[in-house]
Amino acid sequence: MALDSKVPKGPIKDKWTAYKNHINLVNPANKRNIDVIVVGTGLAGGSASATLAELGYNVKSFAYQDSPRRAHSIAAQGGINAAKNYQGDGDSTYRLFYDTVKGGDYRSREANVYRLAEVSANIIDQCVAQGVPFARDYGGLLDNRSFGGVLVSRTFYAKGQTGQQLLLGAYSAMNRQIARGKIEMFNRHEMLDVVVVDGKARGIIARNLVTGEIERHSAHAVVIASGGYGNVYFLSTNAMGSNVTAGWKVHKKGAYFANPCYTQIHPTCIPRSGDYQSKLTLMSESLRNDGRIWVPKNMEDVLAIREGSRKPTDLSEEQRDYYLERRYPAFGNLVPRDVASRAAKERSDAGYGVNATGEAVYLDFAASFERYGKEQAKINNIQNPTKEKIKELGQEIVKAKYGNLFQMYEKIVDENPYETPMMIYPAVHYTMGGVWVDYNLMTTIPGCYAIGEANFSDHGANRLGASALMQGLADGYFVLPYTIGDYLADDIRTGEISTETPEFEAAEKAVTERVEFFINNKGAHSVDYYHKKLGKIMWDKCGMSRNAEGLKIAIEEISELRKDFWENVNVPGTTKEYNEQLAKAGRVADFLELGELFAKDALVREESAGGHFREEHQTEEGEAKRIKEFQFVSAWEYKGEPKDAVLHKEALAYENIEVKERSYK
Amino acid sequence: MNLTLKIWRQKDSKTKGQMVDYKVTEISEHMSFLEMMDVLNEQLVNAGEQPVAFDHDCREGICGMCSMYINGEAHGPDRGVTTCQLHMRMFKDGDTITIEPFRAAAFPVIKDLVVDRSAFDRIQHAGGYISVNTSGNTQDANSIPIPKKAADEAMDAATCIGCGACVATCKNSSAMLFVGAKVSQYALLPQGQIEAADRVQNMVAQMDLEGFGNCTNTGACEVECPKGISLDNIARMNRELMKASI
Numbered sequence: 001m002a003l004d005s006k007v008p009k010g011p012i013k014d015k016w017t018a019y020k021n022h023i024n025l026v027n028p029a030n031k032r033n034i035d036v037i038v039v040g041t042g043l044a045g046g047s048a049s050a051t052l053a054e055l056g057y058n059v060k061s062f063a064y065q066d067s068p069r070r071a072h073s074i075a076a077q078g079g080i081n082a083a084k085n086y087q088g089d090g091d092s093t094y095r096l097f098y099d100t101v102k103g104g105d106y107r108s109r110e111a112n113v114y115r116l117a118e119v120s121a122n123i124i125d126q127c128v129a130q131g132v133p134f135a136r137d138y139g140g141l142l143d144n145r146s147f148g149g150v151l152v153s154r155t156f157y158a159k160g161q162t163g164q165q166l167l168l169g170a171y172s173a174m175n176r177q178i179a180r181g182k183i184e185m186f187n188r189h190e191m192l193d194v195v196v197v198d199g200k201a202r203g204i205i206a207r208n209l210v211t212g213e214i215e216r217h218s219a220h221a222v223v224i225a226s227g228g229y230g231n232v233y234f235l236s237t238n239a240m241g242s243n244v245t246a247g248w249k250v251h252k253k254g255a256y257f258a259n260p261c262y263t264q265i266h267p268t269c270i271p272r273s274g275d276y277q278s279k280l281t282l283m284s285e286s287l288r289n290d291g292r293i294w295v296p297k298n299m300e301d302v303l304a305i306r307e308g309s310r311k312p313t314d315l316s317e318e319q320r321d322y323y324l325e326r327r328y329p330a331f332g333n334l335v336p337r338d339v340a341s342r343a344a345k346e347r348s349d350a351g352y353g354v355n356a357t358g359e360a361v362y363l364d365f366a367a368s369f370e371r372y373g374k375e376q377a378k379i380n381n382i383q384n385p386t387k388e389k390i391k392e393l394g395q396e397i398v399k400a401k402y403g404n405l406f407q408m409y410e411k412i413v414d415e416n417p418y419e420t421p422m423m424i425y426p427a428v429h430y431t432m433g434g435v436w437v438d439y440n441l442m443t444t445i446p447g448c449y450a451i452g453e454a455n456f457s458d459h460g461a462n463r464l465g466a467s468a469l470m471q472g473l474a475d476g477y478f479v480l481p482y483t484i485g486d487y488l489a490d491d492i493r494t495g496e497i498s499t500e501t502p503e504f505e506a507a508e509k510a511v512t513e514r515v516e517f518f519i520n521n522k523g524a525h526s527v528d529y530y531h532k533k534l535g536k537i538m539w540d541k542c543g544m545s546r547n548a549e550g551l552k553i554a555i556e557e558i559s560e561l562r563k564d565f566w567e568n569v570n571v572p573g574t575t576k577e578y579n580e581q582l583a584k585a586g587r588v589a590d591f592l593e594l595g596e597l598f599a600k601d602a603l604v605r606e607e608s609a610g611g612h613f614r615e616e617h618q619t620e621e622g623e624a625k626r627i628k629e630f631q632f633v634s635a636w637e638y639k640g641e642p643k644d645a646v647l648h649k650e651a652l653a654y655e656n657i658e659v660k661e662r663s664y665k
Numbered sequence: 666m667n668l669t670l671k672i673w674r675q676k677d678s679k680t681k682g683q684m685v686d687y688k689v690t691e692i693s694e695h696m697s698f699l700e701m702m703d704v705l706n707e708q709l710v711n712a713g714e715q716p717v718a719f720d721h722d723c724r725e726g727i728c729g730m731c732s733m734y735i736n737g738e739a740h741g742p743d744r745g746v747t748t749c750q751l752h753m754r755m756f757k758d759g760d761t762i763t764i765e766p767f768r769a770a771a772f773p774v775i776k777d778l779v780v781d782r783s784a785f786d787r788i789q790h791a792g793g794y795i796s797v798n799t800s801g802n803t804q805d806a807n808s809i810p811i812p813k814k815a816a817d818e819a820m821d822a823a824t825c826i827g828c829g830a831c832v833a834t835c836k837n838s839s840a841m842l843f844v845g846a847k848v849s850q851y852a853l854l855p856q857g858q859i860e861a862a863d864r865v866q867n868m869v870a871q872m873d874l875e876g877f878g879n880c881t882n883t884g885a886c887e888v889e890c891p892k893g894i895s896l897d898n899i900a901r902m903n904r905e906l907m908k909a910s911i
Contacts, residue, residue: 047799050799051799054799054800065722065730066720066730066781066782066783067783067785067786067827069729069786069827070722070723070728070729070730072722072723072728074723074727074728075723075727075728084806086807119801122801123801124806125801125803125804125805125806126797126799126800126803128809128856129795129803130794130795130797130799130856131795131819131850131851131854131856131857133819133820133823133850133854134806134816135816136810136811136813136816136817138813139810140810140811140816141807141810142806142807158820158823159824161727161824164823164826165820165823171789172793172794172795173794173799175786175789175793175794176794176796178786178790179790179791185786187783187786210775237725239723239724239728240721240723241722273695274693274695274696276693276696276703276704277700278697278699278700278703278724279724281724281725282725407745408726408750411726411743411745411746411750411752412697412752414695414752414754477799477801478801526707526710526711528707570711572710572713572714572715573715577677578677578718578775578776580716580718581710581716
């Protein structure tokens with residue numbers, strides 16, 4: 001099947017408006033006869049569910065957690081971008097579009113990104129109307145902060161809990177529709193397959209995670225909003241339950257999977273401390289507004305710090321290497337995430353890491369305490385303030401901005417970050433790759449859509465900070481509700497979809513057999529045993545830097561591990577009960593397939609772009625080197641084993657941006 | 666460190682539960698409490714036994730999923746943390762730790778330490794929203810200035826993660842800190858004024874219907890709340906309720 005991105009013709013700034021003016025609509029009376037399934041209730045799924053229900057469709061929403069409010073969007077910290085230009089610092093729709101395409105290292109689809117930038121301002125209006133308590137200044141207007149890879153302040157925030165507040169906004173919109181009966185909510189349910197009837201997505205098979213029952217649910221369209229697959233690495237900043245299963249199931253039924261190798265390794269996470277660790281914790285990128293990243297300049301200081309004979313605060317300015325400011329004077333500590341992560345790895349690999357494992361750098365707020373403190377002293381008319389007073393005043397400002405993050409850090413690391421610099425190290429955070437979608441956000445299965453992190457479309461090879469929340473809400477509130485109508489307009493005479501058909505029966509049977517297999521296998525190793533092994537292969541060979549040799553070994557190793565898993569996995573309990581191990585077994589089985597495709601995709605992409613860094617392709621200064629021939633989206637078609645997957649290419653054309661070497665110097 | 670764990674085991678909502686003793690060894694002080702539970706569960710799975718079921722997801726204190734009652738306190742002995750943020754450095758070698766589910770009539774046990782908190786969702790369905798369509802055709806976000814103090818207080822109330830520690834802690838199993846926080850968030854913002862009277866009445870009515878108890882101003886909920894939600898929110902809810910009835 002040839003890939004058709006269905007991007008409308010015309011100038012980029014008019015595409016979306018012209019498109020909306022010409023699509024088919026469904027009349028309100030007919031919407032009442034149409035059902036839509038939404039899998040996932042994060043920012044994308046939650047906002048889509050609410051909006052589709054408001055429009056009049058009958059929505060069935062699914063979440064594996066006990067409430068839609070707990071989807072992992074809740075953990076997003078720093079903020080959400082919007083081209084409001086409230087700061088008057090030169091922001092515009094075009095500039096947000098430009099920054100996003102450049103930040104993605106020219107590997108995203110122009111028209112989708114422009115549309116995202118275009119609707120971004122509406123998101124903020126919408127959220128304020130919903131009662132989202134964004135941070136404000138003393139005049140009562142909305143405040144902004146800066147994020148990496150941009151030269152303007154366009155990020156709106158609610159302390160370090162922006163994702164929480166936006167998700168609670170979407171959740172409140174859902175609640176209103178649940179109360180009206182327009183959304184039927186299925187909490188503690190997991191989608192285990194999509195059902196395709198006559199070539200169209202017509203429903204799903206789900207497992208009730210409390211009773212273990214396998215259920216059939218039909219609809220006229222299915223929307224996948226199940227987030228990213230960072231947990232293929234075992235350790236990531238994702239929630240424990242975050243998984244690829246919904247996306248992978250639609251892939252196996254015909255949806256192409258795009259750019260699996262594009263993963264975001266976030267530069268500022270709390271370093272790992274031991275083998276027992278179950279997950280990693282992010283420290284928001286917003287901290288790079290006020291924190292300076294450094295390692296000691298001299299090796300003797302590194303060693304002294306590691307053995308505890310010197311403290312980081314003992315080192316003078318001359319003894320510190322603010323390596324981001326040194327290497328990238330124009331953007332300094334606010335370079336994009338992929339660049340900041342690689343720079344941290346470079347210093348750590350060179351031996352300058354500051355903790356026992358050698359995998360940590362400092363994020364230091366001392367300069368900000370002083371800067372804010374002096375400003376506060378002036379505002380409060382304090383004459384000749386002492387150093388301590390300045391520090392105290394400055395710390396209050398930093399506390400107001402990031403207090404919850406400092407508290408989180410202290411609880412985990414047991415050190416007070418107000419007194420000593422934070423230690424940070426990169427960790428897996430987000431996946432830019434995902435289910436391939438066209439301009440309508442439809443996958444290659446008619447009637448099956450993918451939105452939010454689950455799709456691939458907007459961030460290219462590297463996502464800029466505060467853009468995930470923007471994309472999730474843009475897709476759910478403002479894009480999908482239009483594009484899905486164009487498709488559903490043909491379904492007004494279809495009537496209810498029956499679940500008593502051979503297709504539903506076959507899908508249910510396959511799902512049932514699989515869960516029974518796990519329980520009956522009685523192997524030697526736990527599910528986590530395999531998940532940890534997979535994670536180690538992925539991190540070592542498909543992590544922050546990759547090479548052909550390592551990727552080939554990774555493919556072999558994952559393939560063998562998968563074989564071992566199916567022979568020797570041990571899942572206790574029964575199928576008909578609350579059984580977390582059983583749910584996890586299914587997720588890890590899918591990660592074991594995705595992981596191999598991931599490595600294969602990374603092997604085929606013989607260039608460096610954004611988060612995908614191939615050691616063979618770098619400049620003399622160690623920067624990512626793109627190759628013109630790879631200016632395409634890799635969309636993989638399922639053919640059985642991952643090794644048999646077939647590559648389809650969607651060429652990327654840049655008509656409104658000049659493709660240049662990405663420079664932040 | 667080596668520890669003895671006394672854990673509530675209950676097969677399902679219909680079966681009677683009981684405390685069961687377990688031993689775990691070589692626990693690092695840097696582990697989180699749930700990582701210690703992971704060690705126990707891996708041990709149980711490898712021994713062919715059923716692991717202990719407990720709710721958890723983000724493991725960074727924001728999703729509100731984890732819900733253990735540890736040594737008689739919701740989320741354990743530390744302050745300002747959820748169970749997933751509790752670290753083993755709060756305990757010492759040889760300790761015996763008691764682990765129970767969040768107990769309340771409105772939170773029936775599903776299995777072991779997992780409870781059903783859908784009553785919280787139903788209270789939100791009754792009025793935890795502002796009736797505005799998500800069309801994006803609202804006025805500009807800066808057209809209504811909101812005093813910073815009001816915005817900050819609304820944010821403090823909205824910080825609630827809906828974990829239910831307040832209910833589990835309260836001797837009356839009252840949900841008033843939770844409901845008060847939501848009512849307050851909207852009551853403090855101009856956008857919430859239009860529906861303020863209906864909202865507070867409907868949410869409080871649903872809260873009563875779910876079987877949560879009343880507030881007797883003990884203040885234990887505020888102490889145990891992982892997000893430091895203030896008792897002021899209960900006072901504000903009562904004021905809103907009074908205002909709505911006259």
